[in-house]
Amino acid sequence: MFAGRFGDPVETRNLAKRHLKPILKVAKLPEPVRLYDLRHTCATLLAADGENPKVVAERLGHASTDMTLNRYTHVSPGMQQRATSRLASVLYRD
Secondary structure (H helix, E strand, O other): OOEOOOOOEOOHHHHHHHHHHHHHHHOOOOOOOOHHHHHHHHHHHHHHOOOOHHHHHHHHOOOOHHHHHHHHOOOOHHHHHHHHHHHHHHHOOO
16 A cells, blocks of 8 residues: 555554654544554544445455454444434434
């Protein structure tokens, strides 16, 4: 996903040390965030916004949505609240 100055692959630890950690510091986020965690965040944010699971799986390089939905996408309290609101609107329609 990332290339060095000469097109060679970037080592994950160098990318994290030189770029991710300084960004986390500026954003006042905890340093234990790993590059790998950003994949989970991406999948969860896209799912929360209603993106098609197949599109999310493809972005993450997964052959199947099963891996994406079961391992990478997490349910947030906001997602649960929206589901509750949707159910209430279905149940209490006039």
